[in-house]
Amino acid sequence: MEFGDHKTIFLQIRDWLVDQILTGKLVPGDRIPSVRELAADIEVNRNTVMRSYSLMEQEGIIDNRRGIGFFVSEQARQRLATDEKAQFIEEELPKIIHQAKVLRLTLADFQPLIQQLHENENQQ
Known part of the structure; x- marks a missing residue:
């Protein structure tokens, strides 16, 4: 994991774990690394x-089972999908739309790019 300057490190760690859950690399019930393990792995x-x-x-994304560790909660993926979509629509999409207007991009310009992204994702 490489950290950027755009957010605090603890939020970047959260975002990385959220991505692991949304992409299915971590599923409900999976144990996540212990605090000590992850801190050592990413050197924080x-x-x-x-x-x-x-x-x-x-946020209800993970559960702490005392003496056992942290686990992905059963409702994590649904909760995250809803929250992350809303955040994207509110925060990121307006920036993208603005930039597209500045560059005079049309929906037709985006369609093949989105199609290619979906095809690449389905091949993985």
Whole structure:
């Protein structure tokens, strides 16, 4: 995992785990790495990872089973899909639409690109 300057590290860790869940690499019931394991793997302070996990637990994305570890919650994928779509529509899409207008791109310009993305995704 490489960190950027655009967000705090604990939010970038959360985003990475969210992506793992939305792409199906982690499914409900899967154990996620312990705080200590993940902190060592990505070379950050354990408190940073714990902050990410605490946020995700508050959001209902993961469950803490005392003495066992953290697990992807049963409702994680549905909750995330709804929340992430809403966030994309509210925050990212307006930027994309603005940039498309500036560049005078049309829907016809986007259709083959979207088609290609879907084809590439289905091949993986």
